[in-house]
Amino acid sequence: MSNQVKEQAKTEDEDRGFKRGTPNTVLHIDDVHKSFAGLHALSDVDLDVREGETHAIIGPNGAGKSTLLNVCVGRLKPDRGAVVFDGNVLTGKSPHQINQLGVARVFQTPEVFPELTVLENVMVPALSKRDGHFRLNPFSSFSGEKALRDEAKHVLESVGLQAQFDDLASSQSRGDKRRLELAMGLIQHPRLLLLDEPTAGMARHDTNATIDLLKKIKEGGMTKVIIEHDMHVVFSLADRISVLAGGRIIAQGTPEEIKNNPRVKEAYLGEEQV
Amino acid sequence: MTSSWKDWALLIGFSAVILCLPILLEPIGANYPDLLQKIAIFGLFAIGFNILFGLTGYLSFGHAAFIGIGSYMAMWSYKLLTMNVLPAIIFSTAIAGLLAFAIGYVSLRRSGIYFSILTLAFAQMMYNLAYSVLTPLTNGETGLQTRAIRSDPNQSLLDGDIRVIDQAFGVEEIGVPTTNFFGMAMSGYTGFYFCAVILILGFFIAQRITHSNFGMMLKAIKSNQNRLNYTGINTRPYLITAFVISGMYAGLAGGLMTATDPIAGAERMQWTASGEVVLMTILGGVGTLVGPVLGAGLIKYAEQKVSSWNEGIIADFFSFLPDGLRDFMAEISSLFVGEGWHMTLGLMFMIIVIFLPGGLMEGFRRLSVLFRRPKNRETMKSATIPSTKPGESIAPRAAE
Ligand SMILES: Nc1ncnc2c1ncn2[C@@H]1O[C@H](COP(=O)(O)OP(=O)(O)O)[C@@H](O)[C@H]1O
Numbered sequence: 001m002s003n004q005v006k007e008q009a010k011t012e013d014e015d016r017g018f019k020r021g022t023p024n025t026v027l028h029i030d031d032v033h034k035s036f037a038g039l040h041a042l043s044d045v046d047l048d049v050r051e052g053e054t055h056a057i058i059g060p061n062g063a064g065k066s067t068l069l070n071v072c073v074g075r076l077k078p079d080r081g082a083v084v085f086d087g088n089v090l091t092g093k094s095p096h097q098i099n100q101l102g103v104a105r106v107f108q109t110p111e112v113f114p115e116l117t118v119l120e121n122v123m124v125p126a127l128s129k130r131d132g133h134f135r136l137n138p139f140s141s142f143s144g145e146k147a148l149r150d151e152a153k154h155v156l157e158s159v160g161l162q163a164q165f166d167d168l169a170s171s172q173s174r175g176d177k178r179r180l181e182l183a184m185g186l187i188q189h190p191r192l193l194l195l196d197e198p199t200a201g202m203a204r205h206d207t208n209a210t211i212d213l214l215k216k217i218k219e220g221g222m223t224k225v226i227i228e229h230d231m232h233v234v235f236s237l238a239d240r241i242s243v244l245a246g247g248r249i250i251a252q253g254t255p256e257e258i259k260n261n262p263r264v265k266e267a268y269l270g271e272e273q274v
Numbered sequence: 275m276t277s278s279w280k281d282w283a284l285l286i287g288f289s290a291v292i293l294c295l296p297i298l299l300e301p302i303g304a305n306y307p308d309l310l311q312k313i314a315i316f317g318l319f320a321i322g323f324n325i326l327f328g329l330t331g332y333l334s335f336g337h338a339a340f341i342g343i344g345s346y347m348a349m350w351s352y353k354l355l356t357m358n359v360l361p362a363i364i365f366s367t368a369i370a371g372l373l374a375f376a377i378g379y380v381s382l383r384r385s386g387i388y389f390s391i392l393t394l395a396f397a398q399m400m401y402n403l404a405y406s407v408l409t410p411l412t413n414g415e416t417g418l419q420t421r422a423i424r425s426d427p428n429q430s431l432l433d434g435d436i437r438v439i440d441q442a443f444g445v446e447e448i449g450v451p452t453t454n455f456f457g458m459a460m461s462g463y464t465g466f467y468f469c470a471v472i473l474i475l476g477f478f479i480a481q482r483i484t485h486s487n488f489g490m491m492l493k494a495i496k497s498n499q500n501r502l503n504y505t506g507i508n509t510r511p512y513l514i515t516a517f518v519i520s521g522m523y524a525g526l527a528g529g530l531m532t533a534t535d536p537i538a539g540a541e542r543m544q545w546t547a548s549g550e551v552v553l554m555t556i557l558g559g560v561g562t563l564v565g566p567v568l569g570a571g572l573i574k575y576a577e578q579k580v581s582s583w584n585e586g587i588i589a590d591f592f593s594f595l596p597d598g599l600r601d602f603m604a605e606i607s608s609l610f611v612g613e614g615w616h617m618t619l620g621l622m623f624m625i626i627v628i629f630l631p632g633g634l635m636e637g638f639r640r641l642s643v644l645f646r647r648p649k650n651r652e653t654m655k656s657a658t659i660p661s662t663k664p665g666e667s668i669a670p671r672a673a674e
């Protein structure tokens with residue numbers, strides 16, 4: 001009996017075009033609402049992210065993009081609705097639990113450990129990935145973590161920070177902090193990486209390097225949600241795109257579909273082209 | 275592994291200095307056992323305090339509570355079990371750890387100033403309890419003391435001890451016995467060396483903690499706790515553990531105070547005592563390993579010396595000045611000595627915080643940079659050029 005029901009549900013889902021709850025959905029955002037003192041930052045947001053895809057979220061400033069990620073990582077509690085990751089309901093879980101389930105986030109304004117070195121900044125998330133949310137090991141030597149250190153160096157090299165392993169994170173330029181944060185996310189090999197404008201604040205040539213890096217990661221099969229303003233970046237990276245405006249999803253689809261969607265042109269792309 | 279020889283060198287150097295203190299401090303007249311013991315004990319207290327304050331940035335204003343409970347626990351060990359200090363300090367440390375868990379569990383629900391106030395409130399509560407409902411355990415204002423073995427089993431334990439372990443081993447007692455470490459009397463220099471060895475052990479443990487994965491998490495908490503949460507770390511158990519460890523250091527220090535002078539009173543738990551360890555840590559250098567001990571030594575030395583100076587000594591000191599000026603200077607200076615030594619402490623503290631916010635250790639660092647610079651100019655230049663892009667500032671990492 002249940003098989004039959006499942007089959008039926010599946011076809012229904014597929015009929016809706018957006019394959020809500022398809023077997024390969026990793027992140028399922030279900031009817032999320034969030035308002036700040038009367039301001040509807042998010043309304044009726046439904047979104048599915050599939051295994052292995054790069055899903056871009058675009059939309060004008062103040063559309064609610066960062067708020068949506070905040071709801072996903074437990075920084076904000078939605079007024080209504082839920083976020084489900086890989087069968088686990090994230091809503092109500094604390095940020096560290098959500099990270100331990102395999103969701104890592106790169107923030108819009110760089111969030112690093114300013115008083116630690118660049119290398120230490122990357123080793124901390126690596127330790128958290130390996131040892132879990134708490135491990136009482138006051139006598140293990142941090143400098144003895146050779147394997148982790150080598151891995152951290154490797155990841156830092158991949159984002160182009162090989163020259164400043166031992167510099168304080170606080171002494172890094174804004175662009176380098178963003179790359180550092182990317183490394184902090186990558187070293188955890190998360191099942192889902194949430195990137196909030198990863199190239200904002202970077203010089204043009206660093207932006208290109210970052211895009212190349214993100215493309216390389218894509219080949220590795222990591223599922224990503226990326227918020228980005230630069231259409232060049234979005235169209236070259238994304239498998240699918242969701243357009244957010246005024247807290248609502250106004251369109252979803254492949255880059256081709258989005259480019260040709262009249263509502264999107266009006267709400268978002270139009271502005272850019274004028 | 276790379277830095278481990280440096281750690282060992284620091285540990286050996288530290289041990290050598292501590293063990294040689296009786297000789298090193300002779301020229302400044304600070305080599306008498308009572309002061310040396312105090313320096314070692316408060317040094318230990320400050321090292322432990324720094325594990326919380328220096329590594330996590332959480333400023334507790336209630337650590338004297340752990341000193342107090344450590345002292346009372348040790349006293350009860352002398353009264354009920356044995357005059358041997360070893361079980362006494364083990365109890366002090368363990369029970370202080372339990373209390374720290376309870377206080378930390380509640381206080382660490384908040385951070386910043388609210389955390390500080392919660393810890394202060396708990397400590398003041400303990401202080402008041404010791405004078406009121408807990409008098410049967412603390413002996414109130416008189417303080418808890420060791421007594422001769424009681425002859426009448428109905429006599430209060432406050433006035434007569436039982437010392438079951440010593441009695442079972444048939445230890446002869448004439449009057450009130452003294453504390454000992456397996457027969458070695460804990461007075462004079464023996465007492466100091468006992469405290470010194472424990473201080474060195476405490477230093478070693480703090481050093482290991484600072485350079486461990488656990489220590490790195492504590493530093494990350496201080497740097498950006500919020501980010502650490504999104505990195506998958508549950509910061510609360512780390513903070514509670516750090517709080518318990520530093521509480522255990524304080525309890526141990528409290529136990530050692532009774533090991534050299536077996537009496538415990540509630541004044542040890544007063545907020546001024548909690549504040550003193552904050553001063554020691556800041557004066558020496560927050561977050562450094564050696565700084566807190568240095569700060570503790572300096573404050574205890576100043577306390578003993580400056581508070582013992584009187585107007586006569588001051589007048590002698592200024593005797594080279596003409597009469598009127600001498601009297602004036604003596605008048606002013608006498609405000610800062612004897613009873614008024616806290617004025618000196620306050621002044622010292624202000625000067626350090628304003629001119630050397632990193633404490634004495636930062637002062638040493640600046641000095642060593644000053645001396646080293648001319649020699650290394652060549653190498654420094656060649657080392658910094660290739661690594662950075664033009665226009666970027668080169669901020670070297672502060673030395674550990
Ligand atoms: N913590 C908050 N408190 C109040 N208002 C907020 C908060 N976070 C976001 N907002 C508001 O919600 C709206 C969406 O913000 P945000 O998600 O940051 O937009 P985007 O990232 O798409 O530019 C904005 O109007 C913003 O001012």
Ligand SMILES: [Mg+2]
Pocket residue numbers: 065066067108196
């Ligand atoms: Mg945003």
